Amino acid sequence: xxxxxxxxxxxxxxxxxLKKKKYSIIYTNFSTKLGEIDIIAEKSRYIVFVEVKTRTExxxxxxxxxxxxxxxxxxxxxxxxxxxRYKIKKQPRYDIAEVIVNDKGKMSINxxxxxxxxxxxxxxxx
Numbered sequence: 511x512x513x514x515x516x517x518x519x520x521x522x523x524x525x526x527x528l529k530k531k532k533y534s535i536i537y538t539n540f541s542t543k544l545g546e547i548d549i550i551a552e553k554s555r556y557i558v559f560v561e562v563k564t565r566t567e568x569x570x571x572x573x574x575x576x577x578x579x580x581x582x583x584x585x586x587x588x589x590x591x592x593x594x595r596y597k598i599k600k601q602p603r604y605d606i607a608e609v610i611v612n613d614k615g616k617m618s619i620n621x622x623x624x625x626x627x628x629x630x631x632x633x634x635x636x
Contacts, residue, residue, distance in 0.1 A: 520564025520609035521548055523617045527607070531621075533558065542591045545584030549607075550592065557600040559589045561625075564609040573608040574622060586628045604628070 511519070525535055528551050536557075537550040549560035561581070563573030577585075582604075589602060606625040610618050 516566070516611065517562070517564050520607075520611070520617070521562045523564075523609050524549060524560065524562045524607040524619065524621075527619050527621065528560070537592075540588060540592055542588050544591060545586075545588035547585060547588050547592070552600065555601050556603045557593070557598050558603045558605055559585060559592075560605045560607055561585060562607045562609060564611065567610050567612040573610075574606045574620075574625060577606055577626065582626050582628075602628075 521538065525538065528535060528549065531553075533551040533553045535549065535551050538548065540547045540550055547559050548562040549558075551558045551560060561577050563576055565573045585604065589604070592598065593602065603624055604626050606622045608620040608622070610620070612618075
């Protein structure tokens with residue numbers, strides 16, 4: 511399976527996971543000239559912007575580590591555009607869904623709430 515197809519499969523898996531956790535899926539693959547957001551969802555008082563990273567089992571680097579400051583800036587820019595365009599009043603939250611595919615094709619997820627956040631010009635990850 512090529513990288514793009516694997517990524518799409520991971521995004522679908524993440525959507526199913528979020529629905530099971532009672533999130534309302536608002537948008538998938540929201541794209542602007544500034545950036546793209548894989549999944550936009552709502553839960554309670556939050557508008558949640560989810561970056562999905564899909565990897566095959568055994569890769570050395572944790573998927574979430576690929577969401578570097580440059581990627582975060584693009585997500586913030588796209589999310590700010592979304593918030594302005596649709597006049598969103600909910601608190602934004604930035605999550606990462608790490609989807610791991612084993613050699614038999616079985617998927618698992620490590621979901622990270624508040625994986626990073628926007629504070630003025632500073633960006634943080636934990």
